[in-house]
Amino acid sequence: MRICLVGPAHPYKGGGALHTTELAHRLAARGHEVAVESWRAQYPALLYPGRQTVSAPEGEPFSATRRELSWNRPLGWWRAGRRMGAAADLVVVTVLIPAQAVPYLGVLAGVGRRARTLALCHNVLPHERRRGDAALMRTLVRRVGAVLAHSPEQARTARGLVGERVPVRWAPLPPHLPRARDAGPVPAAGGGPRRRLLFFGIVRPYKGVDVLLRAFARSAPADVGLTVAGEFWGGSRELRDLAAELGVADRVGFREGYVPADELPGLFAEADALVLPYRSATASQNVHLAHEHGLPVIATRAGALADQVADGKDGLLCAPDDVDDLADALRRFYSPGEAERLRAAVRPADPGPPWEAYIDELLG
Incomplete structure (x- = not known):
């Protein structure tokens, strides 16, 4: 089959670009003829004012990639679509934010x-x-032949927008992890507790870092630190002020900015566990990323996180947006021998079967 994927790819950073690129490689490995149509800018500067690119690839780039789509050239959208329609049997538009509905139409x-x-x-x-988000997405998903979502909850949301007009399928998001091109195998985790917890990812209100700070202040042992690493949506001042108000500013480190792939092993090696205190979620690569680096995960039961973490085996689960429940999970994690027991059960995900199932759903 001739397939065109429309979405971000290297040099753009983040999970969307990694997913598009890995999907292209996996489809090509199945024998399909694949092309990627990417963007001159991943998002309009008004919506994402920070740097959108990385200098070094965080995976193997896909050679058949064009970067001609531009947010401010509407005629180019139609022309690109004409080219894709003539060259492909299936055109897949990758939707990360509702604003993309406009060029995709x-x-x-x-x-x-x-x-x-x-x-x-x-x-x-x-x-x-x-x-306007719902209106934009409703218009877009009613114009395609099918929708693929990444959780049952998201599939229900899509069906609420399209009714019976368009078939909606879902598949769990398979692993697509950042890695420096010259990196060797991830070293096995070892040694005793580091006495440090890690939050990693874009810091936005729905990620619940404020809940984590309150739970950390309430129950984490006094010799345990916390690192909050990632890009801060709107800056870190509010969270820094909260840490000071809670009396834990000297134990909380803020590593602001995108963490490139070659710095991830060192960042994860400093931690006992990754904490994902999300208020809401669809799917996250961060559980896979933590397991790849040998770390257990303390997460809420938001979205697909509860399916990725085996509670009491390779991590701990708690209720979303619940300071008390997260504080109890942190307390349990640092009870004698618990961190070591959970770490010993961590196993990296095998990406093969999830990708096979994912592509089966995508192709219908």
């Missing part, structure tokens, strides 16, 4: 009826919604 208009179309939705609707 132009692409789909160019494709017309000459190829099958599918919206691959990382989030059908964002966790922090703005006026």
